[in-house]
Amino acid sequence: MTPKDQSRTAALVRKHEAGILDEWINLQMTSTTRRSDLLNERELRDDSRAFLAGFTDALQSGNDSVDGKEWAPVLSLLGSITRSRAMKGFSPIETATFVFSLKQPLFSRLDEEYSKDGAALAAETWKMTTLLDNLGLYTTEVYQKGREELISRQQQDMMELSTPVVSLWDGIVALPVIGTLDSARTQVVMETLLQRIVETEAAIAIIDITGVPTVDTLVAQHLLKTVAAARLMGADCIISGIRPQIAQTIVHLGVTLGEVTTKATLADAFALALARTGQKVVRNSAAQA
Amino acid sequence: MGRFLLVTIQVDMHDRLALALQDDLTNRIVSDRAKAVLIDISSLEIVDSFMGRTIGNIAAMSRVLDAETVVVGMRPAVAITLVELGLSLPGVRTALTVEKGMELLRAGDTT
Numbered sequence: 001m002t003p004k005d006q007s008r009t010a011a012l013v014r015k016h017e018a019g020i021l022d023e024w025i026n027l028q029m030t031s032t033t034r035r036s037d038l039l040n041e042r043e044l045r046d047d048s049r050a051f052l053a054g055f056t057d058a059l060q061s062g063n064d065s066v067d068g069k070e071w072a073p074v075l076s077l078l079g080s081i082t083r084s085r086a087m088k089g090f091s092p093i094e095t096a097t098f099v100f101s102l103k104q105p106l107f108s109r110l111d112e113e114y115s116k117d118g119a120a121l122a123a124e125t126w127k128m129t130t131l132l133d134n135l136g137l138y139t140t141e142v143y144q145k146g147r148e149e150l151i152s153r154q155q156q157d158m159m160e161l162s163t164p165v166v167s168l169w170d171g172i173v174a175l176p177v178i179g180t181l182d183s184a185r186t187q188v189v190m191e192t193l194l195q196r197i198v199e200t201e202a203a204i205a206i207i208d209i210t211g212v213p214t215v216d217t218l219v220a221q222h223l224l225k226t227v228a229a230a231r232l233m234g235a236d237c238i239i240s241g242i243r244p245q246i247a248q249t250i251v252h253l254g255v256t257l258g259e260v261t262t263k264a265t266l267a268d269a270f271a272l273a274l275a276r277t278g279q280k281v282v283r284n285s286a287a288q289a
Numbered sequence: 290m291g292r293f294l295l296v297t298i299q300v301d302m303h304d305r306l307a308l309a310l311q312d313d314l315t316n317r318i319v320s321d322r323a324k325a326v327l328i329d330i331s332s333l334e335i336v337d338s339f340m341g342r343t344i345g346n347i348a349a350m351s352r353v354l355d356a357e358t359v360v361v362g363m364r365p366a367v368a369i370t371l372v373e374l375g376l377s378l379p380g381v382r383t384a385l386t387v388e389k390g391m392e393l394l395r396a397g398d399t400t
Contacts, residue, residue, distance in 0.1 A: 187369075191365060194365030198385070230368075231383060232371055234363070234385040
């Protein structure tokens, strides 16, 4: 590959840019991976034009490795296109095809230009293929990364949503746990519970595990840790919401919940908490009459 | 404060200070014939296993001298650390604030 060929191809692409663009867009419009429901023609046109322009510029720089700084604008453009498409619901294949479909119009131009020189044609085709493959793979990587960010954000949201600490009564807080208690969640649960105990000066904390699907030795250990931490803060813990199957599993597994008070329902636990704090809920007989 | 001793830990405890506290406290329990010790650790931000053990030891020593120990004002971070270290201070009574600790002791006193 001589610099002359390099600039020749770049000049070729530059010269036929409009033609390639039209052909490429037509190809994309008729392709099976076209998602007219998600992306209208104008957006497709804009994306294609911007990408091809960037591609041509980078090609003219003479650097044919996509890691080079000349390719940085193309990569960032491609990244934003991919992210917006991933957000709209494109599949990774559909996103990568955007780049790969450029090959056909590009190669047909190369074919015309180098029709006399087979070796140069092969070399140029190979170089373009490598470039476009790398760019296509880059879109997949960005797509994947975008997905992972989404998942981790949702995980975070779920974590925060699923550990509310509610104030039930003067000095009584309840913590309804929904979902499995793993180490990371226990940490969050513990922190929020302890923080609320400080804020509300609660003397009793009820941990309701109605929403916990299974209680194995690990979950039990996490529960006990939370109870121990609350006790160090001067709050008594009651575990409630133990379903019959859970009680059976706990005993079969030989899990001991220690000296923690357990109740079948939140109502029972609440009654006990009221009794312990010396409070009583009385039916108003006047209102009943 | 009647026959209660109140210890407020104001500075970050280092090991020697913790041992000095242990010494002083046991001496005072005997000399004052104290019935209970309130240890306020609300200013304590960092604990290590040694501190945790010392608190446990102080409680055990007080019990031998027939005085109760109440640890008050533990911060959430400290509580989590102690639990993660496996030190849940069994036998030590706890309360959120000094007032609540006093209440606890008074309630225990009358019965």
